[in-house]
Amino acid sequence: MNIPYLDLKAMTALHGDEIQKAVADVVGSGWYLQGQAVHQFEQHYAAYIGTRHCIGVANGLDALTLTLRAYKEMGKIADGDEVLVPANTFIATVLAITENKLNPVFIDVDEKTLDLQLDALQQAITPKTKALMLVHLYGRCTYNEAIQTLCEQHGLLLIEDNAQAHGCLYGQQRTGSLGHAACHSFYPGKNLGALGDGGAVTTNDTELADLIRTIANYGFSQKYIATHQGRNSRLDDIQAAALDVKLRYLDQDNQRRIHIAHTYYKEIQNEEIRLPSLMDEGNNVYHIFPVFTARRDELQKHLLSKGIHTLIHYPIPPHQQACYQEWNHLSLPIAETLAHEELSLPLNPTMTDAEVQYVVEATNIKFRV
């Protein structure tokens, strides 16, 4: 068997006819930017997430960057202020902070739940701390009451990075509606993926929403009236039309991911391999299925020899990257261990039961090199 990590062609084909038709309608309409398709998707996505506003932007990094920028314009954060961020996140979360001349404060995570370490979080808070970026990494909801209380006590802005967790639940609420603002990526491989780049911010804060729209549109509060030094960051209508189709199937596609993940949890048994704690159904939408082993590179080679393609999310934590030398000296041992030991097994709605079984069996073999 040959099992790709992700087959985007097959992913699109799952809802292919409807996506083709929706895209063709936009092509025929002559409206390619700021048209009806974007407007409709924004309304549908806001309703789905459970927020008053959704602002489509060009990509997930822009969603994060524009959110912090808007809070700066609102006077809620200023140059040099501190933003708490998990040490094991994708670098985009940190880039949005440094791009805005804010200082990331890296917080290590729990080895089993991958949640932020609460004591480390508490100890890191100073008078300069203004916000917490909460990253629902791998599709796991990492919000909880303790985080909420901490943010309230210290007056912190709670910003969710929901790039990997579209459709994830906390109780009856969706991630993306839990904090002051949430940032979403529609990169093709995400659970809700476009046919190119795309992103969005969701929020109940009307002032923030208006400001992000303004900044993302050259700083124009009305046509050709620039109240801010803006930029150009737009979701386009072709992407919005495709996303609107895929949004209708998101819960169904996530359900298939959850089913596959539960099979992995039940059937993967190898004393050299650890899985993160199993979450209640709905609290994890399994964007990525990570396993951890001290012999990660050997496991990856072993699986590849069986035709199974895997990825690493992520091999180098942000604080150890060459672009962030000022933080290279920091010690964040769990995040560093996770980076050395993580391997992502294939998991997506196009996989067949036979493919899932094949991955289980290959993963359970004692691997030697």
Ligand SMILES: *Cc1c(COP(=O)(O)O)cnc(C)c1O
């Ligand atoms: C994908 C991703 C982003 C960035 O989104 P882009 O659309 O690729 O810019 C940000 N944060 C996390 C956690 C991601 O997984």
